[in-house]
Amino acid sequence: METFVSYIPYILMGLPMTFLLLGGGLALGFGIGLPLAMGHVYGAVPIKRIIDFYVWFFRGTPLIVLLFLFYWGVFPALGIPLDAVTTSIIVIGLRSGAYQSQIFRGAFHSVPEGQYVAARAIGMGKYQAIFSIIVPQVLRIAIPPWSNEYAGVLKDTAICFSLGVLEALRRTSYVAIAINEALLPYIFVGFLYLVLTYAGTGVLNRIYERVKIPGLVGRL
């Protein structure tokens, strides 16, 4: 027990990396997901099909397969040998983008029909109406399911241990080998993720409570 406790700082030093993967992945996912959602809601049929394929592929393939596919296959083949951390962020982002596009799509469909029409009626152009009236509502409505995405991506970062990224889980596995004990280390890191998950979703919930649109319930 005492030996393990002395290794705790080592595990915790993986948190910055975890957060880097988490933040980068979520941000990239947002940057992909929102445009994809809008493309699907407002775009022509061919665009919808392409988006559907993208979503189907990145939601249907296990993350670990995607990580290895890109790290050992795609990036080397493209002649850009990216390191494990960058690859991880990109792959997590691509995948989260697929999920987030679905979240935002659902949110777009939750905005009452009349909003867009009313915006045009007061003279707003198509894009002005979308960005100043619809999107602000979409972002608020999307918060509850998005907090699930946060939890999901947090757990995805742990999978990046397989590429050798020195985030919290990889470090834990080293500790387990070093002290020849697995129970405590893994329980510890498990609770670490648990706390981060509930703290994060708690924060998002609080944000949601403050910004939500009274009377309009977010779709879950």
Place this chain on the structure above:
Amino acid sequence: MVEDKTVLKVEDIYKSYGTQEVLKGVTFEIHKGETKVISGPSGAGKSTLLRCINLLTRPDKGRVWLEGVELTDPNVDINKQRAKIGFVFQQFNLFNHLTALQNVMIGLLKVKKMPKEKALEKAKEALLKVHITEDLWHKYPAQLSGGQQQRVGIARALAMEPVIILYDEPTSALDPQLIGEVLQVMKELSSQKVTSLVVTHEIGFAISVADELMFMYDGKIIEKGPPKEVVFRPKTDAAREFFRRIAELYGEQ
């Protein structure tokens, strides 16, 4: 002479929700074969009273006896006693995932533990009694009209062979043209001496078959008597006002 048996005795029922006192001491009795009607303005506590009788809601104070067994006694097997009370809901509350026939059978199978053939027979009997014909037996509630659903609800209660049936505003959720078919069934049952306690605004029903009409106002029964007496010669202002309004609404009875 047939022995006069008290089926239901309700004594001094009080019920509050938070600071709101809904029932302020209700007492009455129902004897075998009688049909009694409770009427009154909304919020008077009528639905709450019915739910206190079969303990769907527990009264804060007061006692209820069913054929001599005290339902409000914490040691009583309430499920066993509930099986002896039929309850017909304003919103019908038919089990959505079961056909009409299955709705009527399920209580017989699971609560009374009847063998399947006997349950089937009794269920069909009950359905025919409420004029639900065979072509509707295998339909789901969502496929039936409101009037049909409510009659199935009555059959469901009837099949259990209860000692009393409680009706909670059975026609209030129905389209006007469907009210008649349900009232007709209820009248038939009353004339067959099925002991009934009905909460309703349908004064015509009360006048034609009820043995007594109880007027409930602000959590208490403030008038009771033969229906014609209470409706046409009310003694209290509240009752007078209420029945005058009803008469305006429905025209001459």
Place this chain on the structure above:
Amino acid sequence: MGLEGFYAQLPQAILTTLSILVLAIPISIAWGIFLGSARVYGGKILSTIATGFVVLFRGFPLIVTLLFIFYGLPEIGIYLTPFWSAVLGFVLCSGAYQSEYVRGAIRSIDMGQIEAARSLGMTKFQELIHIVLPQALRRALPGVSNEVIYLNKYSSLAYAIGVIEIFQVSKKWSSWTFEAIPIFLTAAAIYLTINTVTTFGFRALEHKLRIPGLEIEKTR
């Protein structure tokens, strides 16, 4: 060239993956139904324990749960093979997520149904089994099928505890043959197929269980 080795080992690996899923999916659904029901209908003790399981295994990343079961439990005398460690891990994790859908569905059942059940004299247990669950499970089905899709993909993590399943074989042969792209794309295709089949299966099930006249609420 070197791909023959990959294709030779693949069928057995697919079989292993499917064996894990064939066990984990029904058991996790049953466990999810139990946990969800226990949280609503269980007494104080049972519902608290059930909530504990849900919070714990939703907070722990699946990979951590797997590592904890396979490497950690032996320290307290519980030895499970890689295969059974995987099945247990998947049941605990997926079951926890599924129980949320079950619980939500149970709580969404109209009070009137419950009052009617009680008025007939049904016990709480009878009410749950004969009236509430038959309706709640139909409502929970979309969410549950979603979780099963996750399970299909996360079965790939079993490689980390030594199970020779699809990803493990892909990883091994891609480093031997350096043919990462065809190998991982093949793996992706297999998982995508499994997912597509599962989706159709659940859609057919939803259709079969549809109650005539009653619209099932969509959860996502």
